Amino acid sequence: MSEKFDVIVVGAGPSGNAAALRLAEAGLSVLQIERGESPGSKNVQGAILYSDALEKLIPDFRDDAPLERHVIEQRMWVLDDNSFVGSHYRSDSFNKEPYNRYTMIRAQFDKWFSERVQKAGALLICETTVSHLLLDGQRVIGVMTDRQGGEIYADAVILADGVNSLLAKKAGFHPELKPKNVALAVKEIHFMPQEMIEQRFGVKGDEGVVIEMVGKITKGMMGTGFLYTNRESIAIGVGCMLSDFKNQKITPYELLEQMKAHPSIQPMLEGGEMKEYTAHLIPEGGFNAIPNLYGDGWMIVGDAGMFVNAVHREGSNLAMTTGMHAADTLIELRSEGKEFTSANLKRYKARLDESFVMKDMKKYKNMPDVFHTNPQFFNDYPDLISQAARTMLTVDGVDKKTKEKEIRKSFRQRRSLFGLMGDAFKLWRAFE
Amino acid sequence: MHIVVCIKQVPDSAQIRVHPVTNTIMRQGVPAIVNPYDLFALEEALKLKDKYGGRVTVLTMGPPMAEAALRKAISYGADDAVLVTDRAFAGSDTLATSCALASAITQIHKDMPVDLVFTGKQTIDGDTAQVGPGIAKRLNMQLLTYVSKVRSVDLENHEITVERRSEGGVQLLKTSTPSLITVLEGTNEMRFATMTNMFRASRYQIKVWNREQAGIEDVTSVGLKGSPTVVSKVFAPTPRAVKAEIIQCVGDDPKELSVTLLAKVFAKYPKLEKEIAKRAV
Numbered sequence: 001m002s003e004k005f006d007v008i009v010v011g012a013g014p015s016g017n018a019a020a021l022r023l024a025e026a027g028l029s030v031l032q033i034e035r036g037e038s039p040g041s042k043n044v045q046g047a048i049l050y051s052d053a054l055e056k057l058i059p060d061f062r063d064d065a066p067l068e069r070h071v072i073e074q075r076m077w078v079l080d081d082n083s084f085v086g087s088h089y090r091s092d093s094f095n096k097e098p099y100n101r102y103t104m105i106r107a108q109f110d111k112w113f114s115e116r117v118q119k120a121g122a123l124l125i126c127e128t129t130v131s132h133l134l135l136d137g138q139r140v141i142g143v144m145t146d147r148q149g150g151e152i153y154a155d156a157v158i159l160a161d162g163v164n165s166l167l168a169k170k171a172g173f174h175p176e177l178k179p180k181n182v183a184l185a186v187k188e189i190h191f192m193p194q195e196m197i198e199q200r201f202g203v204k205g206d207e208g209v210v211i212e213m214v215g216k217i218t219k220g221m222m223g224t225g226f227l228y229t230n231r232e233s234i235a236i237g238v239g240c241m242l243s244d245f246k247n248q249k250i251t252p253y254e255l256l257e258q259m260k261a262h263p264s265i266q267p268m269l270e271g272g273e274m275k276e277y278t279a280h281l282i283p284e285g286g287f288n289a290i291p292n293l294y295g296d297g298w299m300i301v302g303d304a305g306m307f308v309n310a311v312h313r314e315g316s317n318l319a320m321t322t323g324m325h326a327a328d329t330l331i332e333l334r335s336e337g338k339e340f341t342s343a344n345l346k347r348y349k350a351r352l353d354e355s356f357v358m359k360d361m362k363k364y365k366n367m368p369d370v371f372h373t374n375p376q377f378f379n380d381y382p383d384l385i386s387q388a389a390r391t392m393l394t395v396d397g398v399d400k401k402t403k404e405k406e407i408r409k410s411f412r413q414r415r416s417l418f419g420l421m422g423d424a425f426k427l428w429r430a431f432e
Numbered sequence: 433m434h435i436v437v438c439i440k441q442v443p444d445s446a447q448i449r450v451h452p453v454t455n456t457i458m459r460q461g462v463p464a465i466v467n468p469y470d471l472f473a474l475e476e477a478l479k480l481k482d483k484y485g486g487r488v489t490v491l492t493m494g495p496p497m498a499e500a501a502l503r504k505a506i507s508y509g510a511d512d513a514v515l516v517t518d519r520a521f522a523g524s525d526t527l528a529t530s531c532a533l534a535s536a537i538t539q540i541h542k543d544m545p546v547d548l549v550f551t552g553k554q555t556i557d558g559d560t561a562q563v564g565p566g567i568a569k570r571l572n573m574q575l576l577t578y579v580s581k582v583r584s585v586d587l588e589n590h591e592i593t594v595e596r597r598s599e600g601g602v603q604l605l606k607t608s609t610p611s612l613i614t615v616l617e618g619t620n621e622m623r624f625a626t627m628t629n630m631f632r633a634s635r636y637q638i639k640v641w642n643r644e645q646a647g648i649e650d651v652t653s654v655g656l657k658g659s660p661t662v663v664s665k666v667f668a669p670t671p672r673a674v675k676a677e678i679i680q681c682v683g684d685d686p687k688e689l690s691v692t693l694l695a696k697v698f699a700k701y702p703k704l705e706k707e708i709a710k711r712a713v
Contacts, residue, residue: 003631038463107463125630148626191449275449 015302016160018323040110069208174291181285185239190272215382287365433486469552530566
C-alpha cells in the first residue's frame with residue numbers, strides 16, 4: 001500500500017524546512033524527503049543568517065539554534081592585485097539583543113531546523129532521492145523515489161530541491177539552467193583558535209566580522225569573495241558566474257587559491273588549518289530567470305525558484321520566506337475547503353509579489369545583465385580606485401591638485417569619458 | 433530464530449578533527465554514523481532472517497542521540513530496537529560496556545529467547561574488539577570471532593556452522609547456539625532500504641531503557657566505577673622532521689640515477705663510503 005499525505009516537501013534546506021514547519025504546525029500531514037544523509041549534509045552556504053525570516057517562523061530560535069557569531073562589523077573591500085580599498089562599518093548597536101545577523105555553519109543549523117520541523121509533526125525521510133513527479137495529466141499527484149515501493153501520493157508537492165531543480169526540469173516546468181544564470185561558489189573552512197580570531201579581528205565573545213570582497217580576485221569575472229568569522233573557524237570563499245568560469249578557463253579552486261594568496265587576505269588566514277572544502281551552485285539569474293512557480297498540485301520555493309538576491313548576498317532568508325508563503329497558501333486553501341489547483345495556487349505568486357521577495361528581485365532585475373556585459377566593474381575600477389588611493393596617500397612632494405588631475409586622467413584613459421558616464425548610468429539604472 | 437545485533441554509533445573517523453592544542457577529538461560538527469563493521473553484522477543477521485525467518489533486534493548503549501543509529505538499522509529491516517541509555521553509563525570502558533549489554537540482552541531474552549548475538553569485528557573509534565567477546569563471556573555463550581560467512585544454522589539441533597578467517601586460511605567451525613558472532617568486514621553488502629522500511633524507521637518508537645530497565649542492579653559494575661581502564665595520557669605522534677626528497681632524473685639512464693643516489697647517501701653518511709671502498713678492495 002502506498003502512503004498518502006496532504007503535502008510532500010522535496011528537500012530539507014531552508015525553504016523546504018520553512019514550508020514543512022508551517023504546514024505541520026497547521027495540522028496538515030507532511031512528508032519531507034531529503035536526498036542527503038541528514039538535513040544540511042548536502043547544503044553549502046557562506047553562511048550568514050538574517051534573523052528576520054527565521055524569526056517569523058520560529059520566534060524563539062535564538063534559544064537553541066546553533067549560531068556562531070553575531071555580526072558587529074561589515075567590511076566591503078575592493079581589491080586590485082596587491083591592495084584593497086575598503087569601508088568598514090562597525091557599530092555597538094549591533095551588540096544590542098536581539099541580534100540581526102549571525103554567522104552559522106549550515107550542516108549544524110539545518111539539522112537543528114529540521115529537528116524543529118519534525119517536532120512540529122512532519123515526517124522526514126533522508127537518503128532518499130525523488131526521481132520524478134507522479135502526474136495525472138497535468139496535475140502532480142505525488143512523487144516516485146529511488147527506493148523499492150517508491151510511489152508516495154499527496155495533494156500537493158512543494159519543490160524545495162535546490163538550485164539545480166531536476167524535478168521541475170524533468171516535469172517540464174522550466175527549462176535547463178543556463179550557465180549565465182548560475183554562479184559557482186567554492187568555500188573553505190579554516191580552523192582557528194577562538195583567541196586568535198578575537199585578536200585578529202578585534203572582537204570578543206560572540207562578536208563577529210564579515211568581509212565582502214569584489215575586484216580583481218575574480219579575474220574580471222562577475223562575482224564576489226567573502227570571509228566570515230565563525231566561533232572557531234574562518235569561512236573564506238569566492239563565487240563567479242558559471243559562464244564566466246567557462247570562458248576564462250580558470251578552475252574555481254585555482255581562483256580561491258589565488259585569492260587566499262592575496263597580500264591583504266593571506267595574513268588573516270595565517271595559523272589556521274584548512275578543514276573543509278565545498279562547492280555549490282548559486283542561482284543568480286535574478287528576477288528575469290524566475291521560472292513558473294506553481295501549477296496543478298505543485299509549487300516551487302527557494303533556490304529552485306531562483307530566489308537569490310546576489311547584490312545583497314541574500315538567499316536563505318528568501319528561501320525561508322518563499323517556503324513560508326507556499327505553506328500559508330496551502331493552509332489557507334485547505335481551511336477554505338479549496339483544491340490545490342493552478343488557479344487557486346496563484347495566490348502563492350500574489351503573496352510573493354506583495355512581499356519583499358519579489359520587490360527586491362524586481363529592483364535588481366537588470367543587475368546580472370549589466371555586470372555580465374561590463375567586466376570593467378570587476379577589472380578596471382578596482383585598479384583605478386586603488387591607484388587613486390595610493391596616489392593620494394603617497395607623500396612625494398607632488399601637490400594634491402596635480403595628483404587629483406592625474407587620477408582623473410587615469411580614469412579617462414582607462415574608460416574614456418563616455419565610458420565612465422555610461423558605466424555610471426548603467427549602475428544607476430540597475431540599482432534604481 | 434531471534435537474533436540480537438549490537439551496534440554502536442561512532443563519529444565518522446574520516447571526518448574527525450583533533451584539537452590542535454589539547455589533542456582531544458572535536459566531536460562538534462562531526463557526523464555520527466553506525467560503526468561500519470556493525471553493518472556487516474546487521475546484514476548477516478538480516479540474511480539469516482530472510483532465510484530462516486524470525487526476528488532481528490538491534491541493541492545499542494550510548495547517549496540519546498544514538499537513537500539515530502538504531503533507526504537506521506530499522507530502515508534496513510531490523511524488527512525492534514533497544515537503546516540503553518543512562519548517565520550512570522558515562523565513562524564506561526569495554527568491560528563495563530560488555531556487562532551492560534550482556535544485562536540488556538538478558539532482558540531482551542526474557543521477552544523472546546535469543547539464539548544468536550551478532551556484533552561487528554570491532555569499532556572504528558575504540559578499535560579494541562573486546563566488547564563482543566566480553567558479552568559472550570558474561571552470557572556464557574559460544575564465541576565465534578572474525579567470522580567471514582555464516583554457512584548454515586540448524587535450528588532443531590541448535591547448531592551453527594561458520595567460516596572464520598584466520599592467519600593462513602579459513603577455518604570451518606561448528607558450534608552450538610546460543611552463540612555470539614563477531615563479523616568481519618567485507619562479509620556482505622548492506623541492502624538498500626525499501627520505502628516501506630524507511631517509513632517504518634521514521635515512525636518506529638524505539639525502546640529506551642535506563643540502568644534499572646536494562647537489569648543492571650550494581651551501579652559499580654558500569655560507568656567510570658565499573659571501568660578499570662585508565663587513559664593516562666593522550667598525545668599526537670610527533671611529525672617526522674626528515675622530509676623525503678625527489679631526485680630529478682634526466683633521461684632514462686639508470687647508471688646516472690644510481691650515481692646521483694649514491695652521492696647523496698655518501699654525503700650524508702661519509703663513513704659508509706670508506707667502509708664500502710675498503711670492502712671493495
